Amino acid sequence: LNALKQADPEVFEILEAEDARQHDTIRLIASENYTSRAVMEATGSRLTNKYSEGYPGKRYYQGQAYTDRVENLAIERARELFGADHVNIQPYSGSPANLAVFYAMLEPGDKVLGMGLPFGGHLTHGWKVSFSGRFYDAHAYAVDETTETIDYDAVARQAREIRPKMLICGASAYPRTIDFERFAEIAREVDAILLADIAHISGLVAGGVHPSPVPVADIVTTTTHKTLRGPRSGMIMCTSEHASAIDRAIFPGLQGGPHMNQIAAAAVAFGEALTPDFKHYAQQVVDNARVLADALQSQGLRLVTGGTDNHLVLVDLTPRGLGGRAAAIALEKAGVVVNSNSIPFDKRKPFDPSGIRIGTAAITTRGMGEDAMRQIADFMARALDNIDNDDTLSGIRSDVEAFCRDFPIP
Numbered sequence: 001l002n003a004l005k006q007a008d009p010e011v012f013e014i015l016e017a018e019d020a021r022q023h024d025t026i027r028l029i030a031s032e033n034y035t036s037r038a039v040m041e042a043t044g045s046r047l048t049n050k051y052s053e054g055y056p057g058k059r060y061y062q063g064q065a066y067t068d069r070v071e072n073l074a075i076e077r078a079r080e081l082f083g084a085d086h087v088n089i090q091p092y093s094g095s096p097a098n099l100a101v102f103y104a105m106l107e108p109g110d111k112v113l114g115m116g117l118p119f120g121g122h123l124t125h126g127w128k129v130s131f132s133g134r135f136y137d138a139h140a141y142a143v144d145e146t147t148e149t150i151d152y153d154a155v156a157r158q159a160r161e162i163r164p165k166m167l168i169c170g171a172s173a174y175p176r177t178i179d180f181e182r183f184a185e186i187a188r189e190v191d192a193i194l195l196a197d198i199a200h201i202s203g204l205v206a207g208g209v210h211p212s213p214v215p216v217a218d219i220v221t222t223t224t225h226k227t228l229r230g231p232r233s234g235m236i237m238c239t240s241e242h243a244s245a246i247d248r249a250i251f252p253g254l255q256g257g258p259h260m261n262q263i264a265a266a267a268v269a270f271g272e273a274l275t276p277d278f279k280h281y282a283q284q285v286v287d288n289a290r291v292l293a294d295a296l297q298s299q300g301l302r303l304v305t306g307g308t309d310n311h312l313v314l315v316d317l318t319p320r321g322l323g324g325r326a327a328a329i330a331l332e333k334a335g336v337v338v339n340s341n342s343i344p345f346d347k348r349k350p351f352d353p354s355g356i357r358i359g360t361a362a363i364t365t366r367g368m369g370e371d372a373m374r375q376i377a378d379f380m381a382r383a384l385d386n387i388d389n390d391d392t393l394s395g396i397r398s399d400v401e402a403f404c405r406d407f408p409i410p
């Protein structure tokens with residue numbers, strides 16, 4: 001970052017500090033990762049300078065020889081990775097991808113049925129404060145109160161009652177496998193379009209450690225920056241039947257010029273995800289989550305659903321008499337970065353809910369394995385036992401920094 005250091009020492013200093021933070025802390029935010037240097041180089045490339053409204057071969061401006069090549073490459077690699085008929089790689093991120101699906105497939109006021117935010121769903125799946133809950137007649141399904149997992153028969157009953165035009169599955173905070181086949185059956189029965197949002201788990205799907213919604217869902221959206229370990233971006237995959245509606249919804253419906261630097265970086269990430277190394281990575285993410293979940297349970301913590309099948313673990317702090325927010329703040333003081341999160345049927349408020357959400361995508365990229373997971377559970381339990389003791393928390397932080405030195409970041 002020599003040029004930046006010369007031109008803008010103030011921003012340079014902030015970025016250096018963020019680098020150090022990413023190195024010295026245990027990053028357990030379930031939606032985060034570390035991309036490769038190659039992905040970062042493509043993100044910071046001169047494609048940032050290029051306008052490319054339209055699609056490969058059908059652009060509105062000249063000078064597209066290389067943008068067309070790189071967008072086609074990203075699309076071809078994504079199709080190979082997920083087996084999709086059609087790929088649109090232009091959504092700026094996950095939320096715009098979902099917005100585009102609504103825009104393409106529905107009219108304002110149409111009924112949708114998605115997983116409620118308090119149960120693990122995303123804002124864009126019909127929650128009131130988002131466009132999806134404001135402009136559509138949005139209904140939510142919950143999880144079963146006892147098992148804390150999706151009750152597919154209950155979703156089917158609700159779908160029969162509501163008859164949504166679109167059924168949405170996929171989540172931001174659901175630690176269990178999602179049965180896309182069963183969702184597809186429900187959608188078929190009520191004649192609904194099925195949207196599967198795999199933003200969180202797309203790296204696990206690509207790596208073959210979570211069932212794929214392609215081709216059982218009509219439309220699949222994802223981010224490219226979570227378990228898939230690419231740049232901040234979004235993608236829509238669909239059957240050929242919906243291809244032109246989706247493309248028109250993205251451009252000219254909702255977006256202008258695509259961010260070609262992001263698209264090039266996504267192509268790089270998809271290339272990486274097609275390698276055998278990525279399959280091992282995805283398996284290790286899931287194995288690590290399981291070991292971390294077991295170790296946290298051994299430390300006396302209660303896990304929502306009792307464990308995990310994927311990259312994330314949701315901890316209910318109620319039995320410890322702690323709120324999620326205070327816990328997340330104390331953990332950060334100890335060098336362990338998580339987010340507070342609602343748990344199903346939470347009695348506390350969303351800004352200070354009862355849980356914390358943790359994920360293993362980023363720490364697995366650093367090469368942390370199962371012994372490291374047990375060590376992390378130990379750091380966490382010590383911090384949670386001492387949330388009001390700043391001296392103890394800063395002692396743990398020193399231990400965490402020493403621990404992190406063994407695991408370089410890309």
Ligand code: PLP
Nearest residue numbers: 093094095122171172197199223
């Ligand atoms: N969909 C799901 C399931 C998510 O978890 C997220 C982000 O957390 C999104 C969509 C939105 O992605 P973005 O933050 O890139 O807009």
